[in-house]
Every structure is written in C-alpha cells, then in structure tokens.
Amino acid sequence: MPTYSISELARELDITTRAIRFYEEQSMLSPERRGQERIYSSKDKVTLKLILRGKRIGFSLAECKELIELYDPGQGNRKQLQTFMSKIAERRAQLEQQLLDIQQMQLELDTAEERCQLAMAELDKKQTVNP
Template identity: 90%
Template sequence: MAANYSISDLARELDITTRAIRFYEEQGMLAPERRGQERIYTAKDKVTLKLILRGKRIGFSLAECKELIELYDPAGGNRKQLETFMDKISERRAQLEQQLLDIQQMQLELDTAEERCLAALEQTQA
C-alpha cells in the first residue's frame, strides 16, 4: 500500500508550515486527493515538496521549480528535465559569481571610505 500523508504529517516531516503546503497547492504544484475537507498527500507529493524546497535553497524561483517538476517524465528517461536543470544550475552559478564580484567591489569601496574617514578623524585631532 502506498504511503499517504495528512497536511500536518508533511509539514512536520519537512519542517515547513501547513500554509506553505497550501500555497504550493494553490500554485498548481500539488494536487492532493480530497476526502471532505481533508487533504490526502501521496509519496509523489512528498517528493515534489522536497524538490521545491531543494530548489528554493539553491536559489531557484518557484516558477523554475515548477518548470523542472513539470518536465519529469519517467518514461522518457528525464533527459529534458536534467538538461534544463543543468542550464538552470549554470545560470544560477553565473548569478552567484557576479554577486560575489559585486560584494568584493563593495568591500573595496567600503575600505576606501573607511580609510578616508580615519584620516579625516586623525586630522581633526591634530
């Protein structure tokens, strides 16, 4: 028998809020079975949530996560999904490298401003 989860079970296991899970459902990323007001999530839903959370941790937008999840095709070997994932990884890495350069430049500018302030302070004491 396949594993089923309530919304609170998933929230507890994945350390997220039930509101976050409902949000992903509203975005069309999850489609749990309904029994009255109760949501019943499958193991596939749990994997989808894990992928969303992993994507968010590495800086992917929700739209990018959704795109990657929608490309999942076990019959096709997932080649398209993996190629798209690799492209997004390269894009994200390039963004991070640019951010790092920007931070390093800002640190140099701060160092220069600090040196000028210290020199000006020394002159006011003389």
C-alpha cells in the first residue's frame, strides 16, 4: 500500500502542507508518525480528495467530516451516499435561492440606474435652459 509524505501529498493534490496539517488538527486525517515525520496512507489521500471535492461544491468542513465519518467499508456506503444526496439537494436549494436573490438585486440595480439616468437628464435639461 503506497504511503506519502506531507510534501508529496500536498504536491499531488495541489494544496499547502499547512492545509493538510489543519485537516489533521480537525481530526479528519490521522497519519502515522515516524519520529517527527508524518506518513500518510492511501485512505488519507482519499479523505483529502473528498474534503477538497466537498469544499468545491460548497459544503462546510463539518459537513465534509460528517460524510467521511459515515463511510463504513463493512456495511457498504449506502448511508453515506444517502446523506450525500440529501446534502446535495440542500446545497442545490441554497444555490437556487441565491440565484433568485441575485436576479432580484439585478432588477433593483436596473431600476436605480434608470432613476439616476433620468435625474441626470433632468439636471442637464435645467442647465441648458438656465446656463
């Protein structure tokens, strides 16, 4: 089974060693120790990939941790997958609401811009009439 040093793992996953140590502090990774050296397993690498994927789709670190802890190789990962699907649905609903909020804000900006343009046109008209 392959093992990785912290710098190898960081380079391979394009993250900092500081980020890896942070996930270790959060008890999401548990490398072996050989003196001062950390030795990461393939499981640690997969865990890091899951964390990074979760972050990319907007999951909190707590949500990532919950999903990773649900994995049970002996029982299969049905519970993990069901929880993941539920969290995906929640995230999708949040994004849809954010999109609606953004669209509403764009309409309000359009209205404010239009009012400003009309007010400026009125000022220009008054300046032309009363120089």
